[in-house]
Amino acid sequence: MYYFYGTALLFAGLTGINFIFSYQSKNIDPQFWVTLKFQVMMLPLFLITNLCIGYGIKFGFKAVQNLGFVLIAAKCMEVLISLGMGYLFLKELPNWKTWVGLGIIAVGLVFVKQK
Numbered sequence: 001m002y003y004f005y006g007t008a009l010l011f012a013g014l015t016g017i018n019f020i021f022s023y024q025s026k027n028i029d030p031q032f033w034v035t036l037k038f039q040v041m042m043l044p045l046f047l048i049t050n051l052c053i054g055y056g057i058k059f060g061f062k063a064v065q066n067l068g069f070v071l072i073a074a075k076c077m078e079v080l081i082s083l084g085m086g087y088l089f090l091k092e093l094p095n096w097k098t099w100v101g102l103g104i105i106a107v108g109l110v111f112v113k114q115k
Contacts, residue, residue: 006060006070013052014078020045022085069112076105 020042028038053074060070079102086092 002059002063006056006058006063008056009052009059010056010074010077011081013049013054013056014074014081016045016049016052018078018081018085020049022089026089066112069109072105072109072112076102076109079105 024035024038028035057067057070057074060073061067064070083094083098086094
């Protein structure tokens with residue numbers, strides 16, 4: 001059950017964070033005061049997403065007893081979410097270098113999980 005809780009909370013938190021920053025880069029004027037106002041308005045969402053990420057890592061660690069594995073898996077999940085946000089907001093498609101990078105992260109994930 002910890003696997004499910006950890007994965008779901010990490011996915012929700014990382015998706016929320018990436019959504020906020022993607023929305024900001026696409027729709028918020030880069031002037032300081034406009035950006036500051038947006039960031040202050042987003043503080044409650046940042047609190048919720050940070051709690052989701054924190055508890056996702058905590059439950060993931062309880063499930064696998066390997067913090068390095070949990071953090072690398074979370075980073076891989078974040079990269080995949082970032083690719084989705086790039087397509088959603090900017091219609092960007094990943095190129096071959098992106099897939100090579102994901103492959104390197106996946107190989108690292110396998111190495112960390114080995115005993």
